[in-house]
Amino acid sequence: MKALLVLEDGKKFIGKSFGSHGEMVGEVVFNTSMMGYQEIITDPSYCEQIVTMTYPQIGNYGVNKKDTESGKIQVSGLIVKEYLDFYSNYRATESLDSYLKKSGIVGLFDIDTRELTRHIRIKGAMKGIISTENFDIDYLISKVEEYPGLTGRDLTKDVSCKKAYIYNKNIKNHKYFVVAVDYGIKTSILKCMSDAGLKVKVVPPHTSAEEILMENPDGIFLSNGPGDPSAVDYAIPEIKKLLNKKPIFGICLGHQLLAIALGAKTFKLKFGHHGGNHPVKNLSTGKIEITAQNHGFNVEMKSLQNIKNIDLEITHMNLNDNTVEGINYKDLNAFSVQYHPEAKPGPDDSKYLFDDFLSLMKNFKLSNKNK
């Protein structure tokens, strides 16, 4: 069945539809991971984005119960080169097509995804619409124009929990207790923390600093999430209040919010980093990690250099474009990374960061005892 993608600059791609039918607007981005489509489409950070997989064959291993990052599909649409309605994997329970259908998500295939990717690379990520019913270009463009896009938008409330909960109630002999602020947290981050021996209480994004500190956690985690960090202004004063009270670890949006709280600025990348092969250099060890990335905004290097009152250290750099990937606020017992140590999908090279979080909590506890 025919389906159409129209971009805000008027470029259109005609293909076929899979998954659900209808119209979907969103920001069109591309992801270069060659596998892990199920994790990608269920990652809350992709909220309101239409994801183009650059790898041309998607759906090969179906969908299973375990490889989900949030329990539901988060992307607004999925674009692939070839969708073959057949899967083969011992863990698979259904096809990607039926998975999309159940969530009412539209898929588009049989377009020149490489052309689309090059277009986005050259022109930048842009708004677009997938339609399977109405093919009137003027109408579709007007719909795209109506769509506000991601810049300046706070999307955290749409993808985060409404009520606090304990992720791993049954964990035995946990080492520390952590409160994780959910701006759209990926399940695998929770799993990584749990595997590292942390008991995790997940709280909604609007939870106040006081409420968090009332839990008396050993550490606080600021999660990933969708949209423009500069729009998540409600979080900034709360984070400021948490500083220096407890050890803090932030990933992705959490990393950006932490930086903003300390006076840094963020900017929108031309087409973002979405993939599983970005080299990140750990500046303290000199070692390279191959990392999973998913962000459209980034902390501005210059704005960090302008922060004079805090002892901060840029700990990680992206070797492809020299953007900031990690910051350590030593005096504040806080650190954060832009990329995804939990991977999913992507390499596990950076899992040590969860251990670093543990060490930080341990040292914090020790030094407090000594005081």
Added chain:
Amino acid sequence: MPKRKDLKKIMIIGSGPIIIGQASEFDYSGTQACKILKEEGYNVVLVNSNPATIMTDPEFSDKTYIEPLIPEFVEKIIKIESPDAILPTMGGQTGLNIAVSLDNMGVLKKYGVELIGASVDAINKAEDRELFKKVMEKIDLYVPPSGYVNNLTDALKIAGKLKYPLVVRPSFTLGGLGGGVAFNKEEFVDTVTRGLDLSPVNQVLIEKSVAGWKEFELEVMRDKNDNVVIVCSIENFDPMGVHTGDSITVAPAQTLTNYEYQIMRNAGLKIIREIGVETGGSNIQFAINPENGKLAVIEMNPRVSRSSALASKATGFPIAKIATKLAIGYTLDEIPNDITKKTPACFEPSIDYVVVKFPRWSFEKFPNTDASLTTRMKSVGESMAIGRTFKEALQKSIRSLEIDRYGLGCDGRDSIIEENISQMLAIPNQDRLFYIKHSIENGDTIENIFDYTKIDPWFLENIKQLVDFEKTFKEKTIKNISEDEIREAKKLGYSDIQLAYLLRCSEEDIRYFRKKTGIKAVFKTVDTCAAEFEAYTPYYYSTYEDENEIADSIKKKIVILGSGPNRIGQGIEFDYCCVHASFALRNEGFETIMINCNPETVSTDYDTSDRLYFEPLTFEDVMNVIEDEKPFGVIVQFGGQTPLKLAKKLLDAGVNILGTSPDNIDIAEDRKRFGSILDCLKIPQPENGTALAVSEAKLIAEKIGYPLLVRPSYVLGGRAMVIVYNEENLINYVENAFKVSPGFPVLIDKFLEQATEVDVDAIFDGEEIFIGGIMEHIEEAGIHSGDSACVIPPFALSPGTIDIIKDYTFKIAKALNVIGLINIQYAVKNSVVYVLEANPRASRTVPFVSKSIKVPLAKVASLVMSGKKLKDIDFKRVDSNKLDYFSIKEAVLPFSRFPGTDTILGPEMKSTGEVMGIDKNFGVAFAKSQLAVNQKFPQSGTVFFSVKDRDKNDIASLARKISNLGFNIITTKGTGDFLERMGIKCDRVLKIREGRPNVLDLLKNGEIDLIINTPEGSEARSDGYYLRTAASVLNIPCITTISGASAAIQGIYELKINSNINVKAIQDY
């Protein structure tokens, strides 16, 4: 950290001749290594016995030793050169084995040479299977249960514990040589015995079979700072049980979730760290149980490999180049990615296409051998294709093979034997894919086919989709087909030829339809990053989509057509010529465009030409490029038969063919037209005739007289040439040929017995000729020139004969209007020079001649083809006949891979590669060439003689000579009686049919060290057959011609009296 400054001189070990399991991929890696080390300012010493390699071109190293790749010779070179380090990881298993031997011999220590790239410890941990197993268990990785034995008794004990089927893997052999899967005790005993024999350390691993599990490979790289990246994942279409060299493979992995892939990736990281490969690349093989995802580690190669060459071509990430940089101290983040320029090499390529590699086999050359595919590699080459989907890439890979198939069937060329279907599905073989498709066509289910083949259902489903698509064309013709349907077909990878078959029209009709409707191929870039960054390297593949990425260029362009997959008869020599053409023409200011589909080669390195198109070499695929690029001209002379076959069609399509015109190429191929030219020039050729019926053949035979050389006409491809000695043989042959191909003539030539064969390579520019080399064959005429040893300068031809040959060469080149290279084969008998054939194109011997005379013939020829005159080209006019040293080319034969095949040489080529021996002394040069092909001539012991009556007169002097060297002689009765009459003492032994113990028993008991056996005609299953096949399995030298024996005995003589053979770099000759 910058490169190491403590090293000044680095030695690279090449991989030697092209053999099954070790082919031109190591020329690709070695050439890259030489280039990098030179660029980085190191003094480079190279040793490799294979002259047909780019890396042995004198400009790639400071010192190039074309010497046997055996530790004793490498030690001699180390003694002369005293390098600071050896890079052993570029030369395949050969390179590693030599490095380990040098270490064991204490040579490295003695001369203070460091191994870079991989330490002996790491090599041993990876290569010694027992050690490897222990290391894997230490890091909690599962290895199939196994045991490691040195004899059959222990092997049987282990077999008792593990259940059949069992895999037998000999230690330290390459390409799984000597290994195999045993399903029962009988097979087990056979395989273990052979494996123990072939392993240089007499060890085999007996392993529980995981046949049927999914098979994967990872290409892993690590630098000295412990940064590790995975360059590429590869999934084998054929599950475990088939050697990866014999498997269809796909990159990247298709059927793994991120969860499973990361488990494998993490295992890869752990393995390379634990084995301790500190600076370089490794290939790791895994198996995954499709039922529960259990991961098993199969093996690791701590070096560049066939798969790493494939991965480099598949991703654009040059593994050998980066591995070399790591070995000299760089770290991954310090090395830029050539393709994006802006990003570092420290990343994991993301690709946005599918790559399929398809092996190419040559079973037709080895009758009587088991043609099933096992853990022992049997393919001789491979094609690679890139498409946007698996289906497209698969179809392209098949038509890249040049097996006269233009995709996955659908061409009317299926030869399915219905009653064999289940067997053909269950036992892996070269036609299995076609049987799978046939079964799906017949309605068999994916589940059922999976049960037989264990091929992942996802792959099978893709084949089913092709079948389903073809059904929609059933009722259609070219008249009522729609544009959309044709476009859809092209997206699925169908060639015009396949569509013509489906729509019952001609290829031209489809082509016309496509032109009219604007359905044309577009080209996409291989950029390592799935378009995330801009690519600066013009490496392209075709597909049917919307956007074309080819940028215009104003330079004058020349397209060079490559030679496709390696096969017997067309190998690295032709790639060598294509690469030279590209180098020379680039240097001349042309923009060179390479089209080829062989991932093992230097020509498909994106650095070699200005633009690289990884495409099948069919008319349609080549025209796609030509129509887009609009080159000034196309070179078809350098890639062997592959491009030549296209010449006429390209010309008809308006393409400018550079050099000798296709019509003149055709004259040389057409014996009638060529014959009349020779008549005009008064140049003799052996008497001949063309027969269309048995009676005609008999008449011709009566006229010319036996023996005769007979072959099917060139329409069939020139295969299956034989020599017949009597009418009975002739009739048998001719009757069979007419039965197989009715209507096609049989060509009959007088066979010049005991004539000397001579090969000439020359360049002609229309006026002037440059004769590169006159090569005298060591074996007499009748042995395919590719299989016979030859020498420059000639050692027995008279000056008068040489003058006649020069004169004829000029006359023929002129008469054929040659522009560029010409190769002519002559036979000299009783001082008369006969022309056997002329080929106005690059020949197999061009690299050998170029190395011998140190003039790059192919470069000069390509300049001539671009319009220059010889007098305007700057090169040394070497007279090869006046050289004061001998260069000997020897062929390498693959018989040990094909047990059961007779090893007798004949007019049909069987060798896979060649070596060169070079020395001032003829005997020493010959001995070197023999050592280089691993033919270890005995220094003492027993020689067995059994020769046909016609040869008896020639053996007396040979026997006397070898007897004087202290050898015992043992013979059969006839030969023995003759020798005794000549006063030579010899022992007797029974022929096989005469009773026991017979000669075969002696051979098997190790009581014979050298066999000289010249066969009587081609009677299958004669004594000679059993003897030769046994010798091949036991690796006992067996010489089947008198002249070969004569050279061998001279070599043995030189080795004995001149035990200290010298080595010398070709730069110093």
